[in-house]
Amino acid sequence: MTKPQGIRTENLSLWYGQFQALLDVSLEIHHGRVTGLIGPSGCGKTTLLRCFNRINERIDGVRTAGHVHILGEDIYAPGVDLVELRKRVGMVFQRPNPLPLSVRENVLFGLRIHFRRGELRKDELAHAVEASLKEVGLWEALKDKLGHRATSLSLEQQQKLCIARLLPLRPEVLLMDEPCSALDPAATQRVEQLIRELRDRYTILIVTHNMAQARRISDECIFMLLGKLIEHRRTEDLFISPKDERTANYVEGRFG
């Protein structure tokens, strides 16, 4: 392997109790690109995304089969360190969910939980806050409000903060579950811009409901239907000349 690997799954299946939400999903997601995940509501996009940091396991009765390799490691192998995994694989949720702490502590949360107090120098922390907020374009707006509660920010700022708080840990993969669905069009545009800027350094997998958005920001696109992966190609190809009829129907808006 010369290039850093992104995410690779082999026959990934997942059950919520008796209900099978993912059926033999095998895919390969490349590092340094934005991959969009599209499909009608309930097709398993969120579920698939949540397999990649194993956060699905919070739910009772979830069972997984198959393999998921992230950056060359089998994350479902016994003995995998979830803490380390989640440090390397960051997640942005559909509803902005900043912690009920100050802006500053939200950005530093990752550092605080992954390092002991003695390992963190004050100037490093201050630098991490500034760098992360600058990266998501919040620094100018929030530099005098670092002590304010993050939950009192606007939704756009909250969502950007949720992206910013992943950055100090230098994750390799960013998982985003409809990150703009709670935002207005202008805010959506700015968050999309941000995602484009982050593209090169991360493996980004973004779920979206919105096909226009998928076309705007993704390099590759995966179409899912009823828990199955139907088609995975370069975004332009998937939208312009889909191979599968179901993909064609979906991207042309005939259902969904």
Added chain:
Amino acid sequence: MDDPGDNTRLVGRSPARERLHRATELVIETVIRVCGVSAVIFVFGIFYFVFREAAPLLFGGLDLGQLLTSSAWYPDSSNPRYGAFALIAGTLSVTLLAMLIAVPLGLGAAVFVSEFCTGRTKEILKIVIELLAAIPSVVWGFIGLVILNPVIIDLFDTPVGLNILNGAILLALMSVPIMVSIGEDALKAVPDAYREAAEAMGATRWQVTWRVLLPAARNGLLAAVLLGVGRAVGETMAVLMATGHSVNVPDSPLDSVRTITATIAAELGETAQGSNHYRVLFVLGSLLFLITFLVNLTADLVIRGVKKR
């Protein structure tokens, strides 16, 4: 509400039904208002009554300085002296030690029940803790007398086991249930999205609890603690039986003391109504009122201060 049938029924109600509807509404509203107002009236009524009994002495010759600073409590002597400092110290020391035990225990149990238990274990634990709340305080006093007393004598090699420690342990156990149930409610009210967000960043459950849940549920947990304090300050029977009943400014948790509540309970029955002794007990009652009022007021102010930020 999309159902048009619903709308026509709402609009087209007959005048008679409309009047009935209004009348019921009025009755319900009045009942609720009376309930609310009467709660306030009762509180003021009780305070008025206590204060009325205390007032003649309070404004007629009681040396307040002596009451608050002297430990000479000789209400029955031919030369009566009313120094309640030892009683106040007794109440404060027992309450303080009780809280030192109860706060970690109660909040710890609340966190455990709410965050680390599921299914049956959780149900059973909650039932047991609620049972704890149902034990009458006389029974707690009895436990203090016959169980804790010898244990404390053995463990600490003291002549008497009826002391601050004994009373504090009982009060702690008595205030734990309310702390657990209010504390658990407070933790339960923390949106799961916060837990999920923290876990997705790699936080362990302890880190989630410590760094996210406790700050997020701060107000509710504070309320839990203060309700526990209120329970402890006002408790009478158990401390009467378990703290040794000796008027004494303590200098160790193994000293016997007497609390304000125990003094009132023990002496009120023996005083002649209207006597100075009788009245000074009501002065103590007012003092107790004042203490709990201040505790609640502080709680309120703290919570409000927290909210504003």
